[in-house]
Amino acid sequence: MNFSIFLICSLFSLGYYATQKSCPRGFELYKNKKCLIFAQTSLKHLEAEQQCRSYGGHLFTVNNAIDNRAINDLAANHGLAYIWMGMYCFGNQTNLCYLDDGSGPIKYSNFNPGFPRIDTERSGCVFMETFGNDIGRWSTSPCEWSGLWYLCEGPTTVDDPHPNCIHNYNGNCYYPSHELNIPVMNRTFYATESICHTHSMELLSIHSREEVDYIKFLYNGTDIKQVSLGAHAIVPDEFAWTDGTKFKYENFDPLSTAKGNCLTMNVDTDREDNGMWYQTICQTIQDFVCVRKAGKAIVGVEEEPMEVEDVEVEEVINPKFQMVKDSKTINLADASHCNTTLFLAPGTITSIDYPSQSPRSMLCTWKIAVLGAFRLGLYFTDFSVYEPVFVYSSNGTLLSFRQFDHDPFSVLAPSNMITITHDSVKDAQYQKRGFSATVLPF
Ligand SMILES: *[C@@H]1O[C@H](CO)[C@@H](O)[C@H](O)[C@H]1NC(C)=O
Ligand SMILES: *[C@@H]1O[C@H](CO)[C@@H](O)[C@H](O)[C@H]1NC(C)=O
Numbered sequence: 001m002n003f004s005i006f007l008i009c010s011l012f013s014l015g016y017y018a019t020q021k022s023c024p025r026g027f028e029l030y031k032n033k034k035c036l037i038f039a040q041t042s043l044k045h046l047e048a049e050q051q052c053r054s055y056g057g058h059l060f061t062v063n064n065a066i067d068n069r070a071i072n073d074l075a076a077n078h079g080l081a082y083i084w085m086g087m088y089c090f091g092n093q094t095n096l097c098y099l100d101d102g103s104g105p106i107k108y109s110n111f112n113p114g115f116p117r118i119d120t121e122r123s124g125c126v127f128m129e130t131f132g133n134d135i136g137r138w139s140t141s142p143c144e145w146s147g148l149w150y151l152c153e154g155p156t157t158v159d160d161p162h163p164n165c166i167h168n169y170n171g172n173c174y175y176p177s178h179e180l181n182i183p184v185m186n187r188t189f190y191a192t193e194s195i196c197h198t199h200s201m202e203l204l205s206i207h208s209r210e211e212v213d214y215i216k217f218l219y220n221g222t223d224i225k226q227v228s229l230g231a232h233a234i235v236p237d238e239f240a241w242t243d244g245t246k247f248k249y250e251n252f253d254p255l256s257t258a259k260g261n262c263l264t265m266n267v268d269t270d271r272e273d274n275g276m277w278y279q280t281i282c283q284t285i286q287d288f289v290c291v292r293k294a295g296k297a298i299v300g301v302e303e304e305p306m307e308v309e310d311v312e313v314e315e316v317i318n319p320k321f322q323m324v325k326d327s328k329t330i331n332l333a334d335a336s337h338c339n340t341t342l343f344l345a346p347g348t349i350t351s352i353d354y355p356s357q358s359p360r361s362m363l364c365t366w367k368i369a370v371l372g373a374f375r376l377g378l379y380f381t382d383f384s385v386y387e388p389v390f391v392y393s394s395n396g397t398l399l400s401f402r403q404f405d406h407d408p409f410s411v412l413a414p415s416n417m418i419t420i421t422h423d424s425v426k427d428a429q430y431q432k433r434g435f436s437a438t439v440l441p442f
């Protein structure tokens with residue numbers, strides 16, 4: 001679409017408009033409250049979650065008995081007998097069950113007696129039964145079960161009067177530059193910021209994992225691999241969103257060493273863990289996205305004061321999903337961590353006595369899990385060992401083994417858990433400082 005046409009259309013579409021709840025594309029609104037997609041097919045848990053994420057949503061979660069009942073009825077009406085929930089349990093107590101939406105341990109539960117019950121690795125996926133004696137009850141099961149249906153849930157948004165608001169999500173209209181007609185030379189950071197501002201919009205700022213997923217979804221099927229974000233650093237490494245919103249969530253690529261005062265998001269679908277951000281110089285010519293609040297009058301005109309009715313703009317994010325900067329570094333030098341299980345998402349781990357050139361000698365195994373039913377990405381940012389560091393998937397498949405000195409590299413696990421083993425017995429003798437790695441869900 002051409003921006004001048006856009007402008008003209010906008011001028012004719014003014015006036016009062018009552019905001020109404022609606023749903024992003026693909027979702028349907030139920031009870032004027034929840035945006036849902038009902039499965040067309042049965043899938044394994046992770047596949048189902050990925051399907052939901054590809055629409056900017058997640059497997060459904062419930063926080064109270066009323067919602068549990070409502071979801072149960074809807075699913076039963078759609079003929080779905082067993083449905084995956086957006087939850088993963090790491091142990092036999094409900095306080096070890098985490099929601100995939102990043103909101104932390106569950107506060108409401110409706111498990112069958114004897115559940116959650118974790119007998120084997122990767123048996124902590126949760127499903128709901130929608131008929132029979134155990135109607136509405138939850139159970140845990142192996143995540144690899146493939147005969148279960150699912151239900152995706154996404155954020156509600158606000159209806160927009162303007163037909164050019166094709167990408168309406170979480171209360172915003174998104175305008176990706178490839179759908180507009182912007183001369184290439186105008187696609188540097190400062191030029192794009194002024195283009196968005198001219199049309200009373202802002203450059204894209206991102207505030208949740210789901211929004212990352214949604215932006216990826218906008219670029220799926222295009223050959224665009226990078227998109228600029230509306231962030232700018234006044235002081236190196238200290239970014240602020242140009243729309244004035246708080247920089248609370250981040251998704252930096254731990255392996256990127258690029259420097260610059262602007263940010264780019266990788267939307268390359270060839271990369272499994274895409275969606276991550278890295279620094280770029282602001283003169284880089286790139287695609288971008290302009291964003292405005294949905295349900296508002298548009299473009300260079302006085303805005304009607306608008307009552308945006310309870311759109312949850314600032315969802316509470318599990319602190320564990322917030323900035324890596326704020327999350328704690330677990331220094332495995334604390335010998336009590338040796339041979340233990342660590343839950344973190346995100347977080348940083350380092351080997352014994354890192355970065356000392358003469359670490360103590362210790363053989364350790366660490367089991368590491370990211371909260372929720374995501375895949376685990378392990379990003380070694382510094383690597384210098386004598387004996388190899390072995391990384392195993394949850395079913396014991398060797399994913400990586402490297403030794404000596406290495407440039408930064410990543411290991412992408414097939415599930416939410418890995419096991420790392422390392423023997424530092426010869427590290428001191430050969431002056432190896434050990435490793436540091438960032439753990440992120442993707
Ligand atoms: C991209 O779109 C295709 C076709 O709609 C879909 O099958 C695929 O899962 C999507 N990929 C991602 C990463 O969402
Ligand atoms: C959960 O309980 C079962 C049955 O008592 C037991 O076999 C299993 O090891 C327990 N799982 C965990 C993770 O403690």
Ligand SMILES: *[C@@H]1O[C@H](CO)[C@@H](O)[C@H](O)[C@H]1NC(C)=O
Nearest residue numbers: 003181182183185186191195
């Ligand atoms: C692109 O940049 C040129 C030169 O700065 C400017 O004259 C022109 O108006 C810009 N075009 C758009 C669509 O912003």
Ligand SMILES: *[C@@H]1O[C@H](CO)[C@@H](O)[C@H](O)[C@H]1NC(C)=O
Nearest residue numbers: 335336338339362363364365
């Ligand atoms: C960790 O476990 C391994 C294998 O079971 C054992 O050899 C090693 O001594 C343990 N390390 C510590 C510090 O307990």
Ligand SMILES: *[C@@H]1O[C@H](CO)[C@@H](O)[C@H](O)[C@H]1NC(C)=O
Nearest residue numbers: 122393394395396397414415
């Ligand atoms: C289990 O192992 C097989 C190969 O042996 C691998 O293809 C599969 O991805 C693994 N699954 C998990 C969840 O680790």
